[in-house]
Amino acid sequence: MSGGWANTSCLFTDGVDQIFDYGNVANGPLIPLPRKSRNDGRALAGTSPEYITLLRPTGPSCIVSASHPKPRIVEIPMTELEQLQETIIACTKCPRLVPYREEVARTKRRMYMDWDYWGKPLPAYGDHQARLLLVGLAPAAHGGNRTGRMFTGDRSGDWVYGTLYKFGFSSSPDSQRRDDGLVLYDTFITAALRCAPPANKPLKEERLECLPYLIRELELMDTVRVVVALGKIAFDTYLTTFAPRGLALPKPLPKFGHLVTYALDGGVTLIGSYHPSQQNTQTGRLTHEMFDAVFAKAKELLDQPVAIKADSN
Numbered sequence: 096m097s098g099g100w101a102n103t104s105c106l107f108t109d110g111v112d113q114i115f116d117y118g119n120v121a122n123g124p125l126i127p128l129p130r131k132s133r134n135d136g137r138a139l140a141g142t143s144p145e146y147i148t149l150l151r152p153t154g155p156s157c158i159v160s161a162s163h164p165k166p167r168i169v170e171i172p173m174t175e176l177e178q179l180q181e182t183i184i185a186c187t188k189c190p191r192l193v194p195y196r197e198e199v200a201r202t203k204r205r206m207y208m209d210w211d212y213w214g215k216p217l218p219a220y221g222d223h224q225a226r227l228l229l230v231g232l233a234p235a236a237h238g239g240n241r242t243g244r245m246f247t248g249d250r251s252g253d254w255v256y257g258t259l260y261k262f263g264f265s266s267s268p269d270s271q272r273r274d275d276g277l278v279l280y281d282t283f284i285t286a287a288l289r290c291a292p293p294a295n296k297p298l299k300e301e302r303l304e305c306l307p308y309l310i311r312e313l314e315l316m317d318t319v320r321v322v323v324a325l326g327k328i329a330f331d332t333y334l335t336t337f338a339p340r341g342l343a344l345p346k347p348l349p350k351f352g353h354l355v356t357y358a359l360d361g362g363v364t365l366i367g368s369y370h371p372s373q374q375n376t377q378t379g380r381l382t383h384e385m386f387d388a389v390f391a392k393a394k395e396l397l398d399q400p401v402a403i404k405a406d407s408n
């Protein structure tokens with residue numbers, strides 16, 4: 096087990112109706128969060144009357160006693176999904192992307208000179224039992240590659256979190272730093288590629304290299320019911336996960352388009368969306384109304400009762 100609680104970000108409860116993010120220091124600000132929130136892998140794993148267990152993808156986890164004034168840090172085994180994120184963060188498989196992401200982190204953009212760039216592959220983010228999954232393309236060089244969280248710290252993120260918030264999938268419309276306490280509700284965000292590619296253009300071999308991570312995440316997340324693919328590459332990459340997972344694809348194959356919807360094998364509905372890149376949003380190819388329609392559709396699908404198959408015996 097590592098570290099004392101004073102240098103560790105922990106959530107704890109006041110024992111009544113709120114959970115607080117204790118931040119990184121002993122006297123850090125208290126950020127109230129909804130009681131049943133799940134955050135960045137720090138999902139509530141148990142809610143016995145006295146203790147609430149909080150898991151995190153990295154570092155020590157916390158067991159918090161409602162009656163104890165300070166959180167206690169205990170070692171809790173990571174789930175397979177959390178272990179997978181650790182593996183991804185340490186990945187150095189792509190010979191072009193590793194030096195690129197590190198060089199960007201070293202040289203920085205002038206306006207972010209005071210940032211300690213993340214400069215590593217990005218872990219997926221959100222509720223590990225989510226029913227809604229977003230698949231993006233790849234981190235932006237000075238967005239996710241700087242902040243360390245999917246769609247955090249760039250214009251695309253403003254669109255994504257702004258819209259998630261509007262439809263009740265996020266605790267905040269604003270996502271600028273990975274330690275801001277933002278919570279995703281019933282939502283998990285991942286990407287086709289975990290490292291920032293030059294000019295936002297990954298090579299085919301890089302996409303193939305990263306694909307096993309997405310496949311494994313999907314295998315581990317059997318709660319997912321709706322997938323929103325942001326852009327054609329994300330859409331096509333998601334489809335390529337079907338055969339390795341033993342799932343069938345319809346013929347003809349689903350074709351990418353904005354707001355196209357396909358009910359697929361495994362009980363998942365795939366929705367296509369134009370990527371909220373500046374190229375699309377500044378040219379009007381993607382408007383807020385169009386993006387809203389995607390998440391309105393996702394919410395409508397999630398709100399539908401799940402059909403329970405009759406027992407054939």
Ligand code: SF4
Nearest residue numbers: 186188189216290305
């Ligand atoms: S893009 Fe994926 S496979 Fe390539 S180095 Fe990054 S995490 Fe590893």
